[in-house]
Amino acid sequence: MLTKNVKQMVEDQAVAAKKAAKVLGMLTTEEKNDVLLTLADALEDRYQDILNANEVDLENGRKNGFEEAFMDRLALSKERVYDFAKGLREVAQLKDPVGDVLSDWTLENGLHVSEVRVPLGVIGMIYEARPNVTVDATGLALKSGNAIILKGGSSAISSNKAIVDVMHEALEKTIIPKEAVQFIESTDRAATEALFTMKEHVDVLIPRGGGALINAVVNNATVPVLETGVGNCHLYVDADADVQKALAILVNAKTDRPAVCNAAETLLVHQKWFEQHKQELIRTLNEHNIGVHGDETVVEAIPGAMLATETDWAEEYLSLDIAIKVVSDENEAIDHIDQYGTKHSEAIITENKQTAQKFMSLVDAAAVYHNASTRFTDGGALGFGAEIGISTQKLHARGPMGLPALTTIKYLMSGNGQIR
Template sequence: MNEELIIKGKLAKEAANSLSLLSAEEKNHALLQMAEALEQGVHRILEANKEDMRNGRENALSDALMDRLMLTEERIYAMADGLKALRGIEDPIGKVEEMWIGAQGIEIGKMRVPMGVIGMIYEARPNVTVDAAGLCLKTGNAVILRGGSDALHSNRILTELIATAAEKAGCPKGSIQSIEQTGREVVTEFIQMTDYLDVIIPRGGAGLIQTVVKNATVPVIETGIGNCHIFVDENADLEKAKQIVINAKTQRPGVCNALETLLVHKEKAKALLPELLPLLNEKGVEIRGDHFTKEAFEDAIEINDSDYAEEFLDLILAVKVVDSIDEAITHIQRYGTGHSEAIITEHYSNSRKFLRCVDAAAVYVNASTRFTDGEQFGYGAEIGISTQKLHARGPMGLKELTSTKYVIYGDGQIRK
């Protein structure tokens, strides 16, 4: 196995043992020091990010990916604020959530404990480096970060600043580490480090996530492929629909909770589409639609069925006119990725039907899918949005980065 991986794996395993014993006050102090290190290192971070942005332009990254890669002073201070906000969230470690009396009077409880060592693999978004490190430290987990090559320089300086600050604040060496080597071979070895890693969390596009899921021997928490839909029901308020759709598609198109496919009931299509689609187009959105869509907006591009399965992560929108709520639900069941789905309706029964029948981590009534986010849900930062059903689903905050163990109190009982 790669020597760097072995060294960092051993160091992380040792660090995890000590991290699990830190008090909430000690971890909160470290988070504050990490935040201040980011604020003091703004110039260094921006210089490193310029190099990544320059390389991104040379490699012809899309505008959406460039936006995800770009750091500004405002974004850096937002990352620091995220670390500070974690200090105000209750520390789950050591909390006994349940207590009951078992056989012969033994007292049984379930206590929240760290997972141990978490491996993070992610693409293009340097803020994930800070979010993941902060969440892992708050929950007593060591973390090994493997960011994408597009953000190599940004991730390197971010990791250096926060890891050094955490260590100076009393956290063990190896609590926060990153792997700088690139190449598929390193990724394959990393996700098979069963001697050192307790869980792998991939965060990125479909290709990355599927590669990890198919090849990892370490347990995986699958996150974030977001082919998200909004269905405008026949009972929708059209003004609400227009505002929600425009927000979900254009507010930040390169993220996993952005709208990718708009489904419109045939009874609302003639009233909505001729007004809505030009507004989207003015904001740079390319419209791909069926023949009803093209009738409503002549600049629409004829859609292929494969487009309905696409996570564009760009200013591209698939549009389909449907005959009923049942057809909309069937479409979502076929093409959705279990991330975030929404219905716009003023009809109570239809909203309830949509909530019951649509299988996704987050299902909305009359709101933008862009709210599927740890901060928006009140969790502080998030490490990702889980689209699977085991252990964690939806935005993953502190609790989702813990496990439990049974603690049992007795007074000399023996089993008969």
Template sequence: MTAVIERQSVETQAKKAKQASYVMQTASEEEKNHALLILADELEKNMAFLLKENEKDLDNGRAKGYDEAYMDRLKLDEERIKGFSEGLRQVSELEDPSGVTLEKWILDNGLEAEKVSVPLGVIGMIYEARPNVTADAAGLAIKSGNAIVLKGGSSAIHSNAAIARILREGLTHTKLPEEAVQFISSTDREAARELFTMKEHIDVLIPRGGGALIQAVVENATVPVLETGVGNCHLYIDENADADKALPILINAKTDRPAVCNAAETLLIHEKWLKKYKDVLNAAFNAHGIQVHGDETAVQHMDGAKKAEEKDWTDEYLSLDIAMKVVSGLDEAIGHINEYGTKHSEAIITEDEQTAEEFLNRVDAAAVYHNASTRFTDGSALGFGAEIGISTQKLHARGPMGLPALTTVKIKLRGNGQIR
């Protein structure tokens, strides 16, 4: 198999996706589920090919000096390919979000009204680095009855093209249209800008990646945007935190996969707790190679800590660096989170239930945690199945966006001659 995909204009691909969407919206649940199982098998059958193509991207990344965190997001291995293949199988087992009757009522004139969920139509997906997004997004689009136009970053062009080619060829063995999955092979930025403005063919844009990408889409798109956000996630260790809980949660949130959006980036710590447990905290950070960028108090207490600058409170590290601020209590911690947080995921570690409840109620974020790692803000981890992104906005969808977020509503009205 070759990863070469015929290069077409963005407009041509968007038009093909639009036509395919009309077929997709009437596809049966059985047809969609069967297609997902076929695609999962095809991805695993072509694992050697995928790894070969991925190695081209990794070689380019090494030549360009990408950092370790970026290379981790870019890399495929057998386990990751099996993971997103299995993800497609899991999506096939989820309830179909389309065609669900949400509400029924009868008007005074006898007109029968029914509100039902329907596919959005054509999804435009713009993303960076992670090749698994190609398979995940296509799978969710298919299950929800949508067509999708994929525009991945240039750093993963070979991997994304290979996955897209397998998906499209797999669809030829199903009753669904091959054109329902479109992959823009051009790495020219103009191709992305064209996608931003294809309002007549694209129903919604979903950007997934770093802050610069998301901002570019939000500021320049004329197509409606379902905004996914960067994850400047905070973990607050309260005065009444149990050290035996706090340290494992903190280490997991920071080190399990530092390059993902639900990893902890800022540690807020009560001054009394730090005074009592600074030695064990230092030992834990030293053991895991965590570099602290702290305020004045943190620098005094933490081994090798660097003085934090303003960008340390605002930016994602996506590495084993962590910002650290010592606070006097809950109000100061919440104030800092609401000022610098990206409304993604925030956590408190405390044995005081009242303090925890106040934190959960007052912090403005899509997901808030008590005595648990922020790493659970993930579609599969929360039982939603695969996700197409994590929304930090408040309209239409918030948090991990699974299948229901890829539908809208239609009101069906049945009468017997009513006029107004």
């Protein structure tokens, strides 16, 4: 049961955001860009205040025994805060999708029809220990003409509050009211539950975090959800894979940033390739301290490998662990991905173009790669600028969601007294 005070608090914030969204919808691209640049300057000027608040969260994390991957996402530094500011400046340089005419035509009766991009309105952002999301989501929302309600996890409460305080202070010097950026400070679960049901005031919810968070939002919200997905990403090394290419991609996809959703979690290897190159594979795994959970063939061949359980094939390790399975061909690899994949990012390494085309056509995922690392499933890496998340669903938006994903369409009809 929601307490009346918490529900009323969230509703008041949602109402204020909706009112501010009306102001945002009337701004020019130049006005929005000026605001983003002001926010960027403020974050750099006040970085020490943000780091002081972050240290409170880190100390609580250490006391609670949070995992290394979790602490890495939570930790801030001067460089990371400056990267936040850089991201806002990059968003300011991006093309504004609002007002784009996607198509237009004139009916036989003279009625002119235009299909135009417009802001969604009010975005509710629910996320975990990722203070960067506070800035990225705000920048993308404001540039696309949307107000935003931020509900970060309790583990980053001090960091997020400090970041929002800085942005609010900066917004007071701009044309955008600070009410356009709402931050729910309450760590009460009832506050999140209240946001789930604010359909009258909130246009879309975007969850960003682990599977438990995403499922909670999808299963309980009455507000429409733009679902971001966890990443049980696979690499399939085909019989015709180049050895050096395969090993380099494996190292990058697994070790570059193990704690992110586009890191590889499962390696599927063609039996022929495994038999020919297992020594090179073993050497590479050892050099990079990659822990192996494998099938019986893998356990027999790789010293120290643990026998994989059913859970291991579905696991998002977010660490230097990987599941390895030897398969007979690309069909078995595709079947495995169909069963355990999360429709995020999948890759095939092969010099056989026909096999690559088959894999890329049949694998159901937001991003599918041939001879490249899954680490490119990222808004910045693909040239979208900052991203609000990576969608694994099929409606409205899929893959890295940049500015266009935060808009919808409106049909504008212009006539001269036409009636039907």
